[in-house]
Amino acid sequence: MSQTRHLSHAWGNHVLFEGLSIAIPAGVTLVQGDEQTGKTTLLRILAGELAPSGGWVETQGQRADKQPETYAPMVFRTDPLHTALDQTSPSAWFNTLPDCYPLLNPGMLGALVKDFGLSPHMDKPLYMLSAGSRRKVWISAALASGAALTLIDQPFAALDGPSMRLLREVLQDFSEQAGRACVIADYEAPEGVPLASTIHL
Numbered sequence: 001m002s003q004t005r006h007l008s009h010a011w012g013n014h015v016l017f018e019g020l021s022i023a024i025p026a027g028v029t030l031v032q033g034d035e036q037t038g039k040t041t042l043l044r045i046l047a048g049e050l051a052p053s054g055g056w057v058e059t060q061g062q063r064a065d066k067q068p069e070t071y072a073p074m075v076f077r078t079d080p081l082h083t084a085l086d087q088t089s090p091s092a093w094f095n096t097l098p099d100c101y102p103l104l105n106p107g108m109l110g111a112l113v114k115d116f117g118l119s120p121h122m123d124k125p126l127y128m129l130s131a132g133s134r135r136k137v138w139i140s141a142a143l144a145s146g147a148a149l150t151l152i153d154q155p156f157a158a159l160d161g162p163s164m165r166l167l168r169e170v171l172q173d174f175s176e177q178a179g180r181a182c183v184i185a186d187y188e189a190p191e192g193v194p195l196a197s198t199i200h201l
Contacts, residue, residue: 001181007055027196039185047077076147078138086127103146112140
């Protein structure tokens with residue numbers, strides 16, 4: 001599905017990883033590590049948002065550095081702290097997604113909105129939503145996007161108990177899909193979710 005070759009990156013004098021070559025198969029992959037080990041940085045590089053110090057990233061034959069326009073629709077990275085959408089409602093944002101992600105599944109998106117309890121918040125600007133609700137908005141879009149590579153940083157942070165259970169169920173189903181890969185970054189493996197691979201940082 002996706003791979004990196006000889007990937008290197010550093011912040012100043014702090015080397016996060018060097019010569020990292022990994023293969024990300026279909027299903028759910030965990031990027032596991034402590035604070036400041038580069039989990040979020042690796043997801044940003046996989047998304048094509050951040051150029052690595054060395055090496056390259058490829059998803060389904062497209063390289064992030066060589067074919068950025070065709071690479072972008074194949075990857076979705078959640079970013080609940082992103083402020084550019086603060087004045088935008090989930091409903092308005094979701095309406096723009098088909099232009100960016102042609103394989104978006106509207107039925108799945110609608111079901112996630114309902115099951116996550118987001119329906120009362122769909123017309124509110126994102127800045128009015130709690131941290132947990134913002135995360136649920138991003139996760140719903142990511143999972144329904146149809147993107148070949150879905151990247152979710154700390155998926156369970158700020159979620160209530162029922163939402164955590166729902167997300168585990170969705171990830172369990174995701175692990176059985178042959179055409180998509182989901183990479184989650186967290187401190188420990190999610191309970192009850194079969195992992196296709198684990199990347200230790």
